[in-house]
Amino acid sequence: MYNKKSKNIILDEGGGGYKSNELILDIRKIVKDTGKWKNTGDDGAVFKLPKDSRNLVFTTDAFIIDPIFFPGGDIGKIAMCGTINDIAVMGAKPIGISLSIVMEEGFSRKDFEKILKSINKVSREAGVPVVTGDTKVTEKGKIDKIEITTAGVGISQKIINNNGIKPGDYIISSGDLGEHTVALLAKRFNYQTKIKTDSKPFNKEIEKVGKYLNACKDPTRGGLAANLVEMAEKSKMKVILDEKTLPYKKEVVAVTELLGLDIFSLASEGRFITAVSPKNVEGTLKILKTFNSPVDGEAKIIGRASRPKNKKEIGVFLETELGGSRKIEISRGKLIPRIC
Amino acid sequence: MYNKKSKNIILDEGGGGYKSNELILDIRKIVKDTGKWKNTGDDGAVFKLPKDSRNLVFTTDAFIIDPIFFPGGDIGKIAMCGTINDIAVMGAKPIGISLSIVMEEGFSRKDFEKILKSINKVSREAGVPVVTGDTKVTEKGKIDKIEITTAGVGISQKIINNNGIKPGDYIISSGDLGEHTVALLAKRFNYQTKIKTDSKPFNKEIEKVGKYLNACKDPTRGGLAANLVEMAEKSKMKVILDEKTLPYKKEVVAVTELLGLDIFSLASEGRFITAVSPKNVEGTLKILKTFNSPVDGEAKIIGRASRPKNKKEIGVFLETELGGSRKIEISRGKLIPRIC
Numbered sequence: 017m018y019n020k021k022s023k024n025i026i027l028d029e030g031g032g033g034y035k036s037n038e039l040i041l042d043i044r045k046i047v048k049d050t051g052k053w054k055n056t057g058d059d060g061a062v063f064k065l066p067k068d069s070r071n072l073v074f075t076t077d078a079f080i081i082d083p084i085f086f087p088g089g090d091i092g093k094i095a096m097c098g099t100i101n102d103i104a105v106m107g108a109k110p111i112g113i114s115l116s117i118v119m120e121e122g123f124s125r126k127d128f129e130k131i132l133k134s135i136n137k138v139s140r141e142a143g144v145p146v147v148t149g150d151t152k153v154t155e156k157g158k159i160d161k162i163e164i165t166t167a168g169v170g171i172s173q174k175i176i177n178n179n180g181i182k183p184g185d186y187i188i189s190s191g192d193l194g195e196h197t198v199a200l201l202a203k204r205f206n207y208q209t210k211i212k213t214d215s216k217p218f219n220k221e222i223e224k225v226g227k228y229l230n231a232c233k234d235p236t237r238g239g240l241a242a243n244l245v246e247m248a249e250k251s252k253m254k255v256i257l258d259e260k261t262l263p264y265k266k267e268v269v270a271v272t273e274l275l276g277l278d279i280f281s282l283a284s285e286g287r288f289i290t291a292v293s294p295k296n297v298e299g300t301l302k303i304l305k306t307f308n309s310p311v312d313g314e315a316k317i318i319g320r321a322s323r324p325k326n327k328k329e330i331g332v333f334l335e336t337e338l339g340g341s342r343k344i345e346i347s348r349g350k351l352i353p354r355i356c
Numbered sequence: 357m358y359n360k361k362s363k364n365i366i367l368d369e370g371g372g373g374y375k376s377n378e379l380i381l382d383i384r385k386i387v388k389d390t391g392k393w394k395n396t397g398d399d400g401a402v403f404k405l406p407k408d409s410r411n412l413v414f415t416t417d418a419f420i421i422d423p424i425f426f427p428g429g430d431i432g433k434i435a436m437c438g439t440i441n442d443i444a445v446m447g448a449k450p451i452g453i454s455l456s457i458v459m460e461e462g463f464s465r466k467d468f469e470k471i472l473k474s475i476n477k478v479s480r481e482a483g484v485p486v487v488t489g490d491t492k493v494t495e496k497g498k499i500d501k502i503e504i505t506t507a508g509v510g511i512s513q514k515i516i517n518n519n520g521i522k523p524g525d526y527i528i529s530s531g532d533l534g535e536h537t538v539a540l541l542a543k544r545f546n547y548q549t550k551i552k553t554d555s556k557p558f559n560k561e562i563e564k565v566g567k568y569l570n571a572c573k574d575p576t577r578g579g580l581a582a583n584l585v586e587m588a589e590k591s592k593m594k595v596i597l598d599e600k601t602l603p604y605k606k607e608v609v610a611v612t613e614l615l616g617l618d619i620f621s622l623a624s625e626g627r628f629i630t631a632v633s634p635k636n637v638e639g640t641l642k643i644l645k646t647f648n649s650p651v652d653g654e655a656k657i658i659g660r661a662s663r664p665k666n667k668k669e670i671g672v673f674l675e676t677e678l679g680g681s682r683k684i685e686i687s688r689g690k691l692i693p694r695i696c
Binding site: 034036037053056057058059060061062063064065069070071072073074075076077078079080082101102103105106108112114115116117118147148149150151152154157158159160163165167168169170171175177178179233234237238246250346 | 371374376377393396397398399400401402403404405409410411412413414415416417418419420422441442443445446448452454455456457458487488489490491492494497498499500503505507508509510511515517518519573574577578586590686
């Protein structure tokens with residue numbers, strides 16, 4: 017596709033003239049599908065709403081990361097997964113993604129194509145089309161390589177909130193956690209590990225089990241600490257995690273120990289944490305396990321919620337194998353290097 | 357609000373921990389309104405769709421500009437206007453905006469606050485709430501000051517496309533054009549001029565006249581040249597502009613002559629170009645004129661469409677006062693410095 021084009025992106029491709037139009041056509045050669053949306057090159061894309069549409073869910077994420085390519089993924093993949101998953105955790109069906117890209121002039125066209133292919137792959141896997149977008153090219157040095165912002169819309173009959181944990185609920189993790197951070201750090205610090213990013217779209221998983229979930233959230237930035245604590249605090253519940261069933265692979269534990277990181281703050285980009293009533297736990301786990309590859313780690317119960325006796329008991333507590341208990345806190349500073 | 361805070365934004369405020377939450381709360385102190393949306397701090401915002409919702413319109417824009425403050429506006433204002441207006445030109449009612457911000461550490465908190473206030477002002481003026489967002493802070497030098505990406509959703513019964521110009525339609529400009537580019541260039545090159553950006557949300561104008569519009573587009577990036585030519589080509593129409601009624605102020609003409617710019621490529625951020633049947637022209641102009649301040653310039657007829665005799669006649673032609681005619685072309689290179 018780039019036979020006649022310069023090896024690197026040039027400034028004019030973001031200028032609003034012919035070159036811009038050509039770049040957009042090139043993007044559309046790779047990121048093809050707009051699904052049920054009508055995109056006539058107007059200023060926006062149009063979706064004919066089904067008659068029974070009740071709730072519209074709307075979300076956005078910005079990504080400027082270093083490195084942009086890492087074991088198992090790249091900036092395009094996590095931008096897509098991030099937004100698709102944010103809609104999914106709310107119990108909605110993601111119906112369309114907007115893709116906004118800012119690149120510096122001189123950015124490698126080959127790398128750009130690689131990122132677009134990765135975006136298209138997630139779009140197909142998740143069944144969620146990229147329906148509208150914007151592409152800007154800045155002068156050299158105004159941005160570090162590339163920044164991607166995705167926004168997404170979804171529709172749903174019922175919304176799942178992150179404050180709906182009930183006493184007695186089991187806390188389930190859809191897979192092993194923290195691998196996204198470890199993969200990025202490994203690449204950045206040239207550390208040898210087999211760990212790849214856990215990033216993937218999980219909307220199809222939620223589509224199957226959504227009706228069973230009392231609360232749901234994805235442990236991205238801030239990890240299990242920030243996100244499960246938020247769920248527990250909003251639900252005014254006490255959540256006890258069992259050290260024996262923590263969803264972290266040995267290699268992940270090893271890296272965090274080596275680098276002195278807080279394991280509970282590691283981010284995942286393809287996992288969710290959810291609260292399920294006792295009567296639905298078995299059914300939920302059974303379905304989720306069909307989605308898991310050995311790399312993901314099996315969906316499993318990692319804790320249980322109970323009514324707190326007082327305000328101090330609201331939050332997340334780790335029960336250690338020796339019978340101790342400590343409260344898990346949201347990181348107050350920068351416990352891991354900034355990666356997303 | 358920033359009593360205990362550092363003068364400049366720090367990296368931890370984008371880290372996903374407590375500092376991030378504080379920053380989000382600070383943003384929400386200024387950008388307050390979420391309108392009819394429910395935002396419980398979940399991963400997305402939720403809107404209860406009216407039962408008669410037919411079409412969902414979805415769009416996005418990325419803004420990294422230099423300078424970020426300029427006569428009459430700033431990056432926040434144009435980000436809001438750009439997205440609100442993109443929805444409006446399609447005949448839809450904008451219902452919610454997502455606000456994604458990437459800043460470099462060390463960015464002035466005062467400037468950030470100024471931008472947020474400006475975002476909030478447009479939101480109130482247009483009656484379109486900011487309902488969801490993402491804020492990231494990068495290491496120094498990874499981004500030039502601040503980048504803002506807005507996405508927006510709108511709903512409508514009927515969609516206006518940019519390919520609907522009919523033979524005989526009058527082409528109307530909602531106000532004077534090109535002032536946005538001139539204001540930015542003046543600031544960048546320290547050139548003295550009274551011209552301010554024309555950026556403003558025009559959704560309320562379209563709400564009133566939408567039923568009369570056969571085609572509509574806002575002449576942002578690429579200006580009248582790129583955008584009216586696109587409308588004419590998609591509609592397969594010949595559009596004749598009259599040199600005597602060109603919607604450019606004297607000062608705008610003067611600056612373009614001085615700097616050797618193509619006046620037809622100047623961008624506006626608060627104007628739209630539309631095609632209206634003869635029977636609706638008077639009514640449309642009458643309504644639009646009620647929205648115009650002297651600064652905007654009155655809405656007026658700038659041209660007329662006719663059925664082309666052959667393919668060569670498809671496009672936009674300028675009839676000069678001396679009786680000549682020349683075809684207006686979309687810029688093939690960078691005719692004006694990159695500003696948005």
